[in-house]
Amino acid sequence: MQAFIQLKNILPKPLESRIEPSDIWQKELVLEQGKVYQIISASGKGKSTFCHILYGMRKDYKGELILEGKSSNVLDWTFWRAQKMSVIFQDLRLFNHLSAWENILVKVALGTHFSETEIKAMMEKLGISHLAKQKVETLSYGERQRVAIVRALVQPFQVLIADEPFSHLDAENTKIAAKLIHEVCQKNKATLLITSLGADTFPFALDKTLKLA
Amino acid sequence: MKQKIFRHTLGRKNSWSVLAFSALSFILGMVALLFALQFYVDVKTAFTPQKDEEKLSYLIVSKEIGLMNTLTGARANFSTLELEDIKTKDFIHRVGDFKTNQFEVWTTGNHLFPIKTELFFESVPTDMLDVQSDLWRWKEGDVQVPVLLSKDFLSLYNFGYALVRGLPQVPASMATLAPAFQTEIYSAKGKKSIQLKLVGFTERIPSILVPAEFMDWANKELGSAETAQPSRLLLEVKDPANPDLIRFLQEKNYVVRQDAIEAAKVVETARWLLSILGAVGVLFMLLSAVLMLTQTQNLMLKVQAEIKLLLLLGYAVRDILLYLWSRFVLGMIVYTLLALGVFIYFYPKLLAVLAEKGLALTLNLSMMPYLVSLAFLAFSLLWGYASIRWQIKQQQ
Numbered sequence: 001m002q003a004f005i006q007l008k009n010i011l012p013k014p015l016e017s018r019i020e021p022s023d024i025w026q027k028e029l030v031l032e033q034g035k036v037y038q039i040i041s042a043s044g045k046g047k048s049t050f051c052h053i054l055y056g057m058r059k060d061y062k063g064e065l066i067l068e069g070k071s072s073n074v075l076d077w078t079f080w081r082a083q084k085m086s087v088i089f090q091d092l093r094l095f096n097h098l099s100a101w102e103n104i105l106v107k108v109a110l111g112t113h114f115s116e117t118e119i120k121a122m123m124e125k126l127g128i129s130h131l132a133k134q135k136v137e138t139l140s141y142g143e144r145q146r147v148a149i150v151r152a153l154v155q156p157f158q159v160l161i162a163d164e165p166f167s168h169l170d171a172e173n174t175k176i177a178a179k180l181i182h183e184v185c186q187k188n189k190a191t192l193l194i195t196s197l198g199a200d201t202f203p204f205a206l207d208k209t210l211k212l213a
Numbered sequence: 214m215k216q217k218i219f220r221h222t223l224g225r226k227n228s229w230s231v232l233a234f235s236a237l238s239f240i241l242g243m244v245a246l247l248f249a250l251q252f253y254v255d256v257k258t259a260f261t262p263q264k265d266e267e268k269l270s271y272l273i274v275s276k277e278i279g280l281m282n283t284l285t286g287a288r289a290n291f292s293t294l295e296l297e298d299i300k301t302k303d304f305i306h307r308v309g310d311f312k313t314n315q316f317e318v319w320t321t322g323n324h325l326f327p328i329k330t331e332l333f334f335e336s337v338p339t340d341m342l343d344v345q346s347d348l349w350r351w352k353e354g355d356v357q358v359p360v361l362l363s364k365d366f367l368s369l370y371n372f373g374y375a376l377v378r379g380l381p382q383v384p385a386s387m388a389t390l391a392p393a394f395q396t397e398i399y400s401a402k403g404k405k406s407i408q409l410k411l412v413g414f415t416e417r418i419p420s421i422l423v424p425a426e427f428m429d430w431a432n433k434e435l436g437s438a439e440t441a442q443p444s445r446l447l448l449e450v451k452d453p454a455n456p457d458l459i460r461f462l463q464e465k466n467y468v469v470r471q472d473a474i475e476a477a478k479v480v481e482t483a484r485w486l487l488s489i490l491g492a493v494g495v496l497f498m499l500l501s502a503v504l505m506l507t508q509t510q511n512l513m514l515k516v517q518a519e520i521k522l523l524l525l526l527g528y529a530v531r532d533i534l535l536y537l538w539s540r541f542v543l544g545m546i547v548y549t550l551l552a553l554g555v556f557i558y559f560y561p562k563l564l565a566v567l568a569e570k571g572l573a574l575t576l577n578l579s580m581m582p583y584l585v586s587l588a589f590l591a592f593s594l595l596w597g598y599a600s601i602r603w604q605i606k607q608q609q
Contacts, residue, residue: 057525082527093522095222102221109214110527155527 004191005031005054005159010063012049023210024050026063031191033158036182038202039195041212047195048090050212051163054193055087056080082110086157088165090195092148096137100128100147103136107155114154122150125180127173142168149177153184160185162194166201178202215528219536222519231515235508236548239593242501243552243586244559249494250582251560253487255574270306271341271417272448274467290442295465299446304458309341309447311420312428315436316400320409325383325391326370332396334360335420336428337447344413351427357393357408361422364414385414400435418447419470454481498589502596509541509597513604521608530605534598537605541597549590 007029011019019025024039025046031037041047052058053065056077065072067080081087094103104119112119123129126146136144145168152160162181166174182204185192194202199209276289291299300308318332339349348359364385371382383391393408415422450458462469513520523533564574 055525078524078527078529080527081525093525095519095522098221102218105214106218106222106523106526109218 004033004068006064006066007031008064008066010053010061010065012046012053012058012061014060015046015049016062020045020213022212024212029210031193032207033191034189035207036185036192036202036204037194038199038206038209039193039212040197040199040209041195042197045213047212048163051087051090051161051193051195054159054161055085083156085159085161086152086155087160088148088152088162090163090167092144094136094144094148094151097135099133099135100139100143101132103147104151104154107151111156112154113156119150119154122153122180126150126177140168142170142173145169146173146177149181153181157188157190159191159193160188162192164195164197166196174201175203178204215532216536219523219533222523223516223533223537224540231508231511232544235505235512236544236551238504238508239501239545239548240552240555242497242504243549243589244555245497245501246494246589247552247556247582247586248560248563249490249497250585251556251576251579252563252574253490253494254577254579254581255564256483256490257487258577259574270450270453271343272450272453272469273311273418273445274448274462274469275445277466277468288441288444290444291446292442296443296446299448302458302461304450304452304455304461305448306451307341307449309338309449310443311445311447312336312425312432312443313441314398314428315432315441316398318396318398320394320396322394323392325381325388326394327380328374332421334423334428335418335445336423336425337418338425341447341449342415342422343417344415346412348410348412349424351424353426353430356406357410358396358423358427359412360409361413361415361418362411363419363421364416365419366421367414389413398431398435402435405431405434502589502593505593506596506600509600510604513537513601517604517608520605524605524608530602530609533605534602537601538598541601542594545590545593545597549586552586 007024007027009026009028010024011026015025022041022045023029039047039050049058053061056072056075067075067085095106098106100123104123108114108119114122120129120132123132123146126149128143128146128150131139131143131147136147139147145165149162149165152162160181165181166177169177178201181192181194182202184190196202276291278289281287282289296308296310299305312335314334318334320328320330320332322328322330342349342361344361346359349361351358367383367385367388374380375382389411391411393410396407396409398405398407409423452458520533524530561576564576567574
């Protein structure tokens with residue numbers, strides 16, 4: 001497998017003063033294509049910060065991030081976010097005034113390999129198809145989380161960053177959502193990075209577990 | 214589909230009050246600009262009508278006649294040096310000499326103007342006259358001599374002499390049809406009989422003008438052979454209100470016909486007023502532009518979270534920019550059309566009100582206000598583009 005993502009001694013500047021030993025910060029790390037990585041740590045150790053760095057949202061770090069051989073500083077992030085890298089934000093980041101279906105269309109408009117029927121089937125699997133026309137602001141957090149999962153899965157991607165994607169789901173729904181994520185990632189031959197508080201969240205084979213602290 | 218997404222995500226937060234205020238500020242600015250510019254054009258045309266402008270471009274100057282001239286009989290002539298000096302000034306386009314007769318003239322009139330009087334003649338270069346006539350030519354041997362009379366003289370005759378003497382008043386058109394004046398010119402050197410044929414009336418030069426060819430010939434035949442220095446000059450100037458010209462004439466103590474100076478002062482004052490009007494127009498434009506920018510920023514601030522999220526989800530700056538700017542352009546065009554409508558409807562009403570107050574201005578069709586408004590629109594569109602782009606980039 002080729003080195004899809006390389007991290008060279010990455011250290012977020014806000015963590016400089018309180019750095020603890022970890023598998024990620026200030027390490028040379030290679031994330032290979034098609035593999036599943038789980039990042040675990042307690043709250044406040046920088047899981048979301050790591051996700052944001054990977055997704056090009058934060059620049060306040062030392063070290064270097066290389067994606068497909070290109071430095072993140074010169075990367076066409078618009079193209080990457082539309083075609084190569086997808087994300088499930090911990091804080092979801094949905095358009096609350098839009099319906100669940102419209103939120104998913106925001107990604108579909110940039111291109112998708114899925115038909116409308118397939119997308120609706122995904123919603124059906126996650127138990128939110130009946131909420132399609134409802135405004136997101138009227139949904140529960142768990143329901144919103146499932147909308148965010150579908151939105152992340154419909155676009156073409158080679159990397160999926162999932163930041164605590166099941167934090168508001170019960171065990172049954174977590175299992176269903178994890179299965180769907182696993183399926184789509186396998187179909188796309190995508191690298192999956194999934195963060196969680198504990199080690200037992202993702203019920204599928206992991207290639208590596210990285211501890212942040 | 215992207216357009217639909219943009220409409221749903223970014224278009225929703227357009228508050229009508231903000232939009233209305235934004236529209237109002239732009240329309241008011243544009244209307245004010247159009248009014249100021251059209252008013253400028255109309256006032257300018259009213260203050261510098263073609264005829265006056267032509268008249269003002271010729272100034273008759275002489276030297277001040279003092280007591281010494283009366284006592285010694287010395288003529289207040291321009292010396293060669295003074296003439297050379299005047300000719301070097303760049304605010305004076307051309308200098309024409311007045312030549313005077315060095316002999317005596319006695320006319321016995323005709324049946325229409327039964328006057329017997331002594332006369333004087335002056336001549337100026339033909340191409341500096343305001344009257345063009347085919348009859349204005351003379352060559353040696355011609356008995357008939359064309360003459361141009363100041364229009365003021367005809368008025369003096371009609372409203373002074375003719376009334377007092379109970380003679381009929383004569384309109385200018387008839388006067389030129391009258392038979393020639395039987396006239397004698399004479400001096401110690403001899404006497405000649407000529408016929409003066411009135412060919413027109415001049416408004417530019419208050420004198421009795423004959424062709425320079427006749428003057429030269431008669432002065433040679435009857436006058437002293439030496440060439441006299443001119444005592445009056447006809448200056449062709451580009452701008453009679455030019456402060457350098459006025460200063461020069463004052464410094465040299467040259468006398469200019471008062472009405473020319475007064476007219477120049479009026480034009481100068483009008484120029485000041487017009488500059489103020491122009492400045493007001495520009496001020497309105499700038500205020501309007503600032504208001505527009507503020508309003509655009511206000512609208513952008515309302516959707517900055519949505520823009521940020523769209524960028525995070527993989528939307529290109531270019532696409533968002535084009536969507537927001539195209540709406541901006543559409544708005545601007547609608548506002549501009551509205552402003553034009555207001556201007557075209559209300560401007561003639563303003564002129565009507567001013568006419569009632571005693572300031573009669575005519576609407577002059579000029580492209581200038583429209584072109585400036587168009588430039589303002591283009592500037593606003595570019596400014597809008599830059600402003601929207603900058604604000605989107607801020608969210609990256």
